[in-house]
Amino acid sequence: MTVEETTPPGPAIDGAPRAVACRCRDTSVDLSFRGGSRRILDDVNLELLDGEFVSILGRSGSGKTTLLRVLGGLLEPGPGSLVQFHGESVVGPPEGVVFVFQNYAASLLPWRTISKNVALGLEGRVPRREMPSRIQEALGMVGLQDRAQDYPWQMSGGMQQRVQLARSLAMRPRGLLMDEPFGSLDAMTKASLQDQLQQVHQRTGTTIAFVTHDIDEAVFLSDRILILGGSPATVEHDIRVDLPRPRDQLATKELPEFLRLRRCVYNAIAAPGG
Amino acid sequence: MGVFRRVNGLGLLTMIVLLGLWEVLVRSGALDFQNLPAPSAVAARAQDLVASGELLVNLLHTVRVTLLGWLIASVVGVGLGLVLGLWRPAWRWSMASLEMLRAVPPISLVPLALFVFGFSVRTELTLIIYASSWPVLINTIEGVRTVEQELHDVARMLRLSQVKTLRKIVLPAALPSVVVGLQLSLSLALVLAVVAELVGNPSGLGNGLILAQLALRPEQVFVYVFTIGLLGIVLNAAFRQVAARAFGPAIRGQGGAP
Secondary structure, eight states: OOOOOOOOSSOOOOOOOOOEEEEEEEEEEEEEEEEEEEEEEEEEEEEEEEEEEEEEEEEESSSSSHHHHHEEEOOOOOOOOOOEEETEEEESOOOOEEEEOSSSSHHHTTSSSSSHHHHHHTTOOOOOOGHHHHHHHHHTTTTOGGGTTTGGSSSSHHHHHHHHHHHHHHTTOSSSEESSSTSSSOOHHHHHHHHHHHHHHHHOOOOEEEEOSSSHHHHHHEEEEEEETTTTBBBEEEEEEEOOSSOOTTTTSSHHHHHHHHHHHHHHSEEEET | OOOTTTTTTHHHHHHHHHHHHHHHHHHHSSOOOOOOOHHHHHHHHHHHHHHHHHHHOOOEEEEEEEEHHHHHHHHHHHHHHHHHOOOHHHHHHHHHHHHHHTTOOOGGGHHHHHHHOSSSHHHHHHHHHHHHHHHHHHHHHHHHTTOOOEEEEEHHHHTTOHHHIIIIIIIHHHHHHHHHHHHHHHHHHHHHHHHHHHHTTTOOOHHHHHHHHTTTHHHHHHHHHHHHHHHHHHHHHHHHHHHHHHHHHHHHTOOOOO
């Protein structure tokens, strides 16, 4: 796959601050359970810059997915919360934001071929004659252009997740919200998908919010790592990752800076309220 | 050609051996029930009934009524099932009544149908439609209500309209369940057709069966019993063929029926 050279969307170049893509102010979420409601997120404040890759980390049950669903407009935050995408209040899924779900098998339509799955969001929005090229482009970005006529259930888990990613990319999103997308994949598949995601990010400059519980993965991919903690959860740490790009599975992970960040993130998660 | 490929040689052999055993036992007098004919006698009688055209006339009647009743039941069941499955108020208002009605065995409604429609094909059709609507109805409701939450989330985040969500996600996701319902309904339609013909409508295989019994012709009773059994198998196999052809790619991978 050829990667077009674009300016790498790393940390903002000094003196040229980038626009804010995603903003949360005083955001709280209460979820109702049998026998009452419980506050999951409290007073969350965060900003994602345009083109930034931000990972959201935290222990399991810390509200990472809840936060992501709020950003994606799939979950309504509590009163007094402000959630914006490119300056517009988020009421329902905003235009230009696409969600990649953890459970890829349940998120693809088993009765549609791969190319029809990728077409799902385009149908009725993109002129019919443009469809094939949009689909091919998206499948090309995840290296699945040869599997267009197969069905999802004929593919491995890693491939299915790539199909879901392609379906999102076909929408040419400005924001990509990914909920532990590689959580249930084996280590090799995970590494190759991380590389692919990195390339997609370089090429498209999409803002990405990436929920994960894998520290190495977060450090490897991100420009910034937000750590949720507490109950109800809030953003406890905001860690900048200044590793050079493009990043390499071996070389990057051997850098002293990588190891330092890894330790730093680990300690931040391990020490509650730290 | 799947029907023929599925014929299993050993199973067929077992059947032939059992029929042979039955023949021998009856002829040797080892089995001495009153009115138990040997298979050869049944076969001879079957030939007569085919030659006279009586069997064919009865068969055609039952096939026609079963299929017609089943088709109407399918339309009613799918239509009502979609409304009840998708529109919560409708479900809340009617579910108690439906559960109540469903608990009544359809056969117990035979006397009622006879009161209203008399000994007629209308009685028969009414019973078939009523009984075989249930499996399609219940499976359609189940199908649309149990679409995975993820798929609803996918529809929302791709900003599909409600109509598009229904057409592109909910209906295809519910299809395997609906097809299972259709298949169950078809078997039930045949059962009800035979019951209605036994006691209500004086035509068809059920009527042939009861007349054979009244005329004290056990071989003829067996001819009708076997015919009804074969019809059940053929209808089921035909349904599978048609469903696989019509919905095959839409169902594979969803753990669906045929």
